Amino acid sequence: MSADDAQAAEAAGAQQSLSQMALxxxxxxxxxxxxxxxxxxxxxxxxxxxxxxxxxxxxxxxxxxxxxxxxxxxxxxxxxxxxxxxxxxxxxxxxxxxPDSERAGVMLTTAPELWAAWGDLSAVVRSGEPARDPGTGWTAHEAMLRQPEVAAQLRAGMAQASREFAAGVAAAYDFAQFRTVVDYGGDEGILTAAVLTAAPDLRAVLYDRPEALERVSAVLSEAGVADRCEVAEGDLTTPLPPGADACLLNNLVRDRGDGKAAELLRALRAGLAPKGRLLLVETLMPPVLTPDASAAYGLTDLNNLVFTGGRERTRDEYGALLDAAGFTLGATVRVPVSSGMPDYHVIEGIPAP
CATH class of the missing domain: 1.10.10.10 (Winged helix-like DNA-binding domain superfamily/Winged helix DNA-binding domain)
Incomplete structure (x- = not known):
């Protein structure tokens, strides 16, 4: 951090007392x-x-x-x-x-499970592990997924986030180079629909849990791409189908620590064609956070640790993660987001020989 950044951070803090922040x-x-x-x-x-x-x-x-x-x-x-x-x-x-409702996001952010997990922040920082319910051993994320109504709110929040960047992802990266892209955890299909719209000759397979697939048909039909997308029940353990030459993971790697993330990517590497591509849609953490960037990246990163045990990563950290999983880091294509969210990137993993 430069001297000017440090002074700006100090000035911002001086405008508000610690007691006010605590409220x-x-x-x-x-x-x-x-x-x-x-x-x-x-x-x-x-x-x-x-x-x-x-x-x-x-x-x-x-x-x-x-x-x-x-x-x-x-x-x-x-x-x-x-x-x-x-x-x-x-x-x-x-x-x-x-159309721009934030109700689901507000309720998710303040859900009892997440609220309680943040109450254990000191223990999380001591251990480096996410908060877990003492009775079940579940993280806040796992507990919320086991409640149908809350899980639906999680999906609604993810769908809203996808609307912010889906068209940008499809425009920024050349999906037309592929024949078939597999979207794991595609949820409502917003990103898949945008990608298929941008690449008229492309086909897709979208996997997700049954409860997450309720809206997919409507989203794909509305975009006019339903005839080019196979929708199937599955999760991240489902093998890649034959002929898939691109695998798309949207906001999923951030939910895992390095060990679990590498394990997941290694499994996908085994089924990917030698000239295929792994495509991660994630934010890239700046190596050094300025005061302006800290709220967007630093707080999100800490929430990932508390909520799921995951983390945000820098470009170099994604490079190390991909290397551990049998990939080399290819292009990182920036996707600007206009809503105040951090910019996204399409992070390309190339199968290592």
């Missing part, structure tokens, strides 16, 4: 409760008085008024008079039906 959990819980109670949905059609809102959301009118006043402080609602509140433009993104 960061309060806005998070306010937003979570508003999402869980459906407050934004109840305000979607215009201003409402507190009594009718309380009746619709099943809440105590006095407590709801206090929640709404706190939401006004966050810019989510505006208070029109003593009793009436209205959604702001920001607050509309907390509704369920908004």
């Amino acid at each position: 960061g959990y309060v806005p998070a819980r306010i937003l979570c409760s508003a999402a869980e109670l459906g407050v934004a949905d109840a305000l979607e059609n215009g201003p409402r008085d507190c009594a009718s809102l309380a009746a619709e959301t099943g809440t105590d009118p006095g407590a709801l008024r206090r929640l709404l006043r706190a939401l006004a402080g966050l810019g989510v609602v505006s208070q029109l008079d003593t009793e009436r509140f209205a959604l702001t433009a920001l607050g509309s993104r907390l509704t369920s039906a908004a």
Whole structure:
């Protein structure tokens, strides 16, 4: 970090006391409760008085008024008079039906399992291992996947993230060089649809768990590519089908530590054609984090450790991981993202001789 960066970080910290930083959990819980109670949905059609809102959301009118006043402080609602509140433009993104809805993301970020895991952060840092439930031994991620409603929220959050970069990935990387690409953990098929749209002669196979495949047909049909994609139940242990010359993993390697990630990639290497390609869609951690980059990369990296035991990686770290799995690092193609998320990269793994 340069001297200027260090001064900028110190100046940013001086604007807020440590005690104020420690209260960061309060806005998070306010937003979570508003999402869980459906407050934004109840305000979607215009201003409402507190009594009718309380009746619709099943809440105590006095407590709801206090929640709404706190939401006004966050810019989510505006208070029109003593009793009436209205959604702001920001607050509309907390509704369920908004095209840019962040409701699922808010509820995921503040899910009880993840909340509890972050409460064990000191133990996580001491051990270098993710937080685990003492009764089941599950990580927060494993526990959430075992709950159908929460698992659906996880998928919705992943689908929203995919919408941010899918078209960019398809435009930035030359998928037309392949005949068949296999998308493991393709979820709703958003990235697969974008890739097939960009490469009209390409075919695809999409594997995922049965519960994750409910929306795939609709997504592929809407994009006009359903006839070029085979959708099958499977997971990361499913062997590559014959004839596949590219394997696509979207935001999956970051969920694993180096040992488990290398094990996964080695298994895929065994089924990939000698001239095939492994394509990882991930963010690349800068080797040195500036104050601006720390929130995007540093916090995400730490969350991966707490949540799944995974990690963000630099380009060199991906190179070492691929080498351990029988690949060499090829191109790393940058995919700009305009929504404030870190830019993504298509990271190419070339089978080593």
